Amino acid sequence: MIQAWREFLDSWALFGTAYLTGWFAALLLALLGVLVVARRQVLIGLAIAQASTFGIALAIWLGELLPSVSHHAHHGPPLLASIGAAVVAAWATLGPASRGRVPDAVAAWIWLACSAGAVLLLAHSPHGTEEVETLMFSTLLGADDHDLWMFGVATVAAITVIARNRRALLLTATDRETARALGQPVDWIDRGTAWAVGLAVGSTLHATGTLYTFGCLVLPALAARYLCSRMVQMLWVAPMLALACSFAAFVIANSADLPPAQVAIAAQALVLVVARLVPLLRADVH
Amino acid sequence: MQLPPQATDPDEPATPPLLELTDVRVGRGRLPVLDGVELSIRAGEHWFVVGPNGSGKSTLLMTALGLLRPRHGRVLRSPALQGSRHVGYVPQRVTLDAALPTTVAEFLALGLVGSGVRRMQRRVQIGAALMLVGLAGREARPFWQHSEGERQRLLLARALARRPRLLVMDEPTASLDPRTAEDFWSLVARLAEDEELAVVCATHDLRAAARLATDIALCTLPAPGERTGGVVHARRGGPAPHDDYTIAFGRAGALLSGAETAS
Structure with missing residues (x-):
């Protein structure tokens, strides 16, 4: 264990930025994930992540079609397209216009259409399919200083806004009718949530890939449901679980030469199973 | 009529x-x-x-x-x-996801959104509202441990907590x-x-x-x-x-x- 820790510290000079980016992304996504889980719209996270992948594929395709459009592998059009597609998908599934639709049906359509679309767009691209596959299976180590700053600022902003409005957000997520009756600006809260989730998923996916993004969005919040006695507690327990899993995962991944995003998500999935047992054990004790 | x-x-x-x-x-x-x-x-x-x-x-x-x-x-x-x-509002039924953890106190506190009630006063008003509906002292109890009829009374208490x-x-x-x-x-x-x-x-x-x-x-x-x-x-x-x-x-x-x- 000490050896693993030493190796991890040694790797800091090379991967420190990627680690920090991964932790900030985990915090940000897990925090927003509580709102997604509270709305019973878990699959929407997957749909938004896939839409974001489609956005990147579209940017690459356009870049090949129109050489004047830069398709720098990391920033510029792909980042904007990733965020733009994620925001559109989030708007369709979480925004005010989503009312009256079946969330799972919309999420399924977005996921299927964007999965097929991304592959088809890049079917004849020399490196396109490979790039999309890399994104889908996560590429945490490619993050740079730009990503770190972006996630740092976004995480602090999200914590501030959610901490100040936590009850209004939770009431709107769980009981829209009452929230509206009590004078809460439900449509604006929906718009804000859609923008926040779209921006976070779009920018995170671009830096970390689908698996890490979707995993951090839903797994910590799902686990927190079993560990907390109140919804408000989930708002800090979920980010802490995400951070702890990502921290341990990066140390283990570095030592065992494994892909860090996959180790982090496997750890979160394990935590969810263990957390599920906690209420059962409590019930036995009582 | x-x-x-x-x-x-x-x-x-x-x-x-x-x-x-x-x-x-x-x-x-x-x-x-x-x-x-x-x-x-x-x-x-x-x-x-x-x-x-x-x-x-x-x-x-x-x-x-x-x-x-x-x-x-x-x-x-x-x-x-x-x-x-x-203004208090009692909907037809609880729409909260049963998989989400919540206590009676938290459930009622959500109903105080936008009422301008501060933390200490919030506790007082929640306690008083629970007393009015005959469920005094249940603040820390999990919301989902209550029967359908009790949950409806808790919805009423949530509305009453706003005075x-x-x-x-x-x-x-x-x-x-x-x-x-x-x-x-x-x-x-x-x-x-x-x-x-x-x-x-x-x-x-x-x-x-x-x-x-x-x-x-x-x-x-x-x-x-x-x-x-x-x-x-x-x-x-x-x-x-x-x-x-x-x-x-x-x-x-x-x-x-x-x-x-x-x-």
Whole structure:
């Protein structure tokens, strides 16, 4: 264990930025994930992540079609397209216009259409399919200083806004009718949530890939449901679980030469199973 | 529909209305639903909004809550309501996901959103509201350990925690068995009297309406050739409306309550 820790510290000079980016992304996504889980719209996270992948594929395709459009592998059009597609998908599934639709049906359509679309767009691209596959299976180590700053600022902003409005957000997520009756600006809260989730998923996916993004969005919040006695507690327990899993995962991944995003998500999935047992054990004790 | 008089003094000077709808036309989407609505709701009054499905009961409640703007006429809300601060709302049922953890205290605290109540005061108001509904001391208990009837009382407590002057309820007993519903109505009637609340309640429970209402707003479906329905107001002890539909509806209510036999 000490050896693993030493190796991890040694790797800091090379991967420190990627680690920090991964932790900030985990915090940000897990925090927003509580709102997604509270709305019973878990699959929407997957749909938004896939839409974001489609956005990147579209940017690459356009870049090949129109050489004047830069398709720098990391920033510029792909980042904007990733965020733009994620925001559109989030708007369709979480925004005010989503009312009256079946969330799972919309999420399924977005996921299927964007999965097929991304592959088809890049079917004849020399490196396109490979790039999309890399994104889908996560590429945490490619993050740079730009990503770190972006996630740092976004995480602090999200914590501030959610901490100040936590009850209004939770009431709107769980009981829209009452929230509206009590004078809460439900449509604006929906718009804000859609923008926040779209921006976070779009920018995170671009830096970390689908698996890490979707995993951090839903797994910590799902686990927190079993560990907390109140919804408000989930708002800090979920980010802490995400951070702890990502921290341990990066140390283990570095030592065992494994892909860090996959180790982090496997750890979160394990935590969810263990957390599920906690209420059962409590019930036995009582 | 003529309701039997209650023990209230008709000569007593009327308090200013908390909510007043004057010649209101409202609708959903492009379609108007209700037209010519005239209501004046005061503290201590217990309004039951009744009528068949699709007649505009929920539309009327949404208008009362300020969620629907009238297309014609005006809706005046008393400054005593301070916007929505002193408005309580009880929905038909709990929509919270049962997989989400929550305590009774947290559930009630969510209902205080936008009320401007600070932390210490929040505890006091939650405790007082639980006492009013007969569930004192349950703050730390998991919400989902309560029965359906208790959860409905907790919904009522959540509304009462705001110390409302106007309490709006949308079919609050729809998911309850008759006996639990009866207990719920008795509780609401007692609270309305003790707390001087104005209660506006949409329901299909004509028995409760005939027994407890000071006023009934009967939402009517559009007459043949008409596009909108209307609202017929009947006041306990007041003159009876004359149209056949309202009389038939009133008889049904009276029969259910045992207050009157059909002639």
